[in-house]
Amino acid sequence: MARKVMKQDVGTIYQKPNGTYHYRYQINGERKSISLKTKNQEEAMRKVKELLPVLKATSMEVVSAHVAHARNLIKPANVLLLTEAWNVYAKHPNRATPATVNERLAYEADWRDFLKSLPKGCQYLHEVTPELADAYAQKLRERQLAVDTHNRKIKRLRKIFSTLVEYCPDGSPFQSPVLWRKDREEQEHNTRRLAFTREQEQALLDVLADSTHKVKNKPEIRVIYHLGMFTGQRLKDCVLLQWHKVDLERRRIWVKQFKTGKEVTIPIADQLLTVLREAWAWKCDEYICPNCAARYKQKDASGKDVGCNKVGLDILRVIRWIGLEPSVEVPGRKKKATVYGFHSLRHSFASHCAEAGVPKAVLLSILGTDSDIADKYYVHIGEEAQMEAIAAVASITAKSDRQRIEEALKLLDTPDVPAEEILNRVRHVLKA
Template structure:
């Protein structure tokens, strides 16, 4: 019998040639057969497993106990954590994804492996990630991410595990999505929109990554009605400054109708786009810094946009005093609502606005119906 310093001991099972390693893990005694022919080889193999002795998580204890009982079969090859993402990207079972989505998978999977490295350091394969571990991960995720980001993370990881593991092995299957707060339907007035522009341009004292690009981002939202994602990843190939028009297939309908929208370029936006040519690079993005960050951390862009909007609309601005946490009344999506409302109030026909923001958008119908109801009410009230 040979003792491994701080990590159990190795022994030869009586009446056999099999060497085993025994260790106390989380209050439970676990024995594991080693691939060794003699004591020296057994001790070397045991040293490789010494980190298991530091395991404290009940879930990890369960994993190693299961291994020792052959519940996790040796015949079932494990997918190493550091190789899983590459296997996922090459899998024919995976749905085709664009560059932005691939980067998002990378960022989300890295977030998971970072969690595993701290919480479950003994785990080395995807197959060892149990539902209990995933539940602990989900608790941490809820604390650090909003409902929308939480759902994206869980959905993406579920896709990765479903693609790589057998149908009955996905630990994310029973993790429920969170209820998302409905997107703000509050329009912003022209004065409020201008206040947001001023804050992004430098009036706001709070720090802001890629501030010059973010200033253009807000103009794109206000003058095109595009969603945040599309504004972040818009490319120069979509912009025709000579004809003053933007032609773009929105991300939301890219895999369904695939129809492009054609948006006239407002003079104020044209000025901002000309400013943006100063940082034009080989990526082709109008906002290269914002696009790169959005691919890794979309919630970071969304939160910064929310921060600027909330600060600009805060009525009690005082130097050195920051506003309370945003209440969600206004957000980047408010630009889209305001765009449609301003078009409606200016008398732009509904089919024209639908062609700009997308025919499938229920937002246009809702706003125009509300406008029509108001008009009818005014007429009725005017009757003598």
């Protein structure tokens, strides 16, 4: 039997003997009663107030609201078809602005690839859920991509969705950290970009001077190799270097790096000066290597750079001449990993500077202040300090001077042992 009854605009709140409040109302001529699951009167009143707007609506409105919710027919105020999303993004003021056409095309290619992974029923941008983003990331993992390649694709898609977030009421579906891969996934791989040794660099110069080896625009390729070897600059900076950036009299080169926009100035080494003077004989336009420069700048119909790959293949052919394989198979990756390339000359340049004791700041003034290659060849703590630390630890178990002297004296009295052998043993003990 009810203990307390409270009439409302629609229906009645009542309390059962166990203290729980219930709500009784009528809809479509049918009487209903539901438990409010509380023994607190104020909370019961609040719950009923939340129900009143629905109960006061017509029965058809209530049914339509439930059906719309079930079928996900309620759309946000701003809706955007997936088929129109790229065009909207490409004109958005917050879009990414890549420095190259190739990178811009990579954004669009990754977007098209993601669309292919979506179910057919997904038509609007707001219908893309974190679960669909995660499913796409899983498909990328199955393609055996490098970790960096995988993460670049996720980064591009995250940028696209964050730019169009006004069409995503629940936020970007690409915000979850589980979409990214970690570097440690490839930590068992020992494959990395290698620097050329001095002997390998000399071998490269020798085959470039040997007429028996053929490659397109070989005289210019020889100049490009000299530029990379004696300036540490990237391939594009060397191929597209212009004569007005070179002063043969003052023996200095100025390079405004394409990748970073930084401008560096570099003295001209004797070997480089010789080949540059030879190149002056074929001067026909502003480029030091005119044929390679024209080849490098070739583009396809979409504006994508294709000539850089052609010149790159010519460069790799020279590396194969000296018996080195530019790329190797890596477990877990579909594509081979590059170990030797023109960029190896940049590593070699840094390595030689480190070995010669050139200050790191001087190297960075040549490579560019944002270069991370220097960190691979210049230790932060200093090798001498590290050696002192190891020596300090080793000295804990080492013999004292007095102990070594006493042991050496005993060896001098060893019978039936040649004097030369005894002398060697004494030297070993005293050095230990």
